[in-house]
Amino acid sequence: MKHVKAVIFDWAGTVVDYGSRAPMGAFVETFEQFGVPITIDEARGPMGMAKRPHIAALLALPRVARAWTDKYGHAPGEADIDAVYDVFVPKNVAVAASYSAVIPGVAQVASALREDGVRIGTTTGYTREIIDEIVPGAAAQGFSPDSIVCTGDTPQGRPSPYMIYRTLPQLGVWRASETIKVDDTGVGIEEGINAGTWAVGVAVSGNALGLSEAEVKALPADEFAARRARAIDCLKAAGAHYVIDSVADLLPVVYEIDARLARGERP
Secondary structure: OOOOOEEEEOOEOOOEOOOOOHHHHHHHHHHHHOOOOOOHHHHHOOOOOOHHHHHHHHHHOHHHHHHHHHHHOOOOOHHHHHHHHHHHHHHHHHHHHHHOOEOOOHHHHHHHHHHOOOEEEEEEEEEHHHHHHHHHHHHHOOOOOOEEEEEOOOOOOOOOOHHHHHHHHHHOOOOHHHEEEEEOOHHHHHHHHHHOOEEEEEOOOOOOOOOOHHHHHHOOHHHHHHHHHHHHHHHHHOOOOEEEOOHHHHHHHHHHHHHHHHOOOOO
């Protein structure tokens, strides 16, 4: 690879945890504990954000805010966000390791990129304590990045570019235009766009479909096509330059971006 210097991956739904399912049960369980049930679809809405802002976004949903007010006699505020977050994190930590299965094709693609001299970075909406539960399992399955930047390592999480700005010097790369961000969420794509990188969306293995690999394969063809099309539209609307089904399909896109850089094109 002559021009692409780094690929920065998201974690859940992109390189591990097909369908990005680990946080969902933890969010639903946590809100249930507070007597304000939420649906999995509601929980998925802000995916990719740091977890405290994610909880703030859920509490700001009109239906959830009304339910909270009915239950507690006041609209949810900062102290309530903190209370929910404090219950959520241990639940997410507890399940994280069991959702560390590397998505098919990821280890092979990372290995091929390394052989081409491309550095591998990662950013995540997970905190360090959550990602620490996932990294050993991922490494044992062949995915071990050169850099991991987490929520809490920077002043703001996604869609701000700060995590990428922190990753680039760790990878020894200083032109964002020679970097590709790969993510399964809209805010993760925006993170790349805001940092000045190329952005590749992941439609099928990630949050947009939100299904395990077995569940995806069991979908009737027309339903799969419709859900895939919606996921692609969502990621393109966030600014993705390319959208792929999973990281297994990434290499041709990297070669195409390399050729575009060679022609003097920029993201």
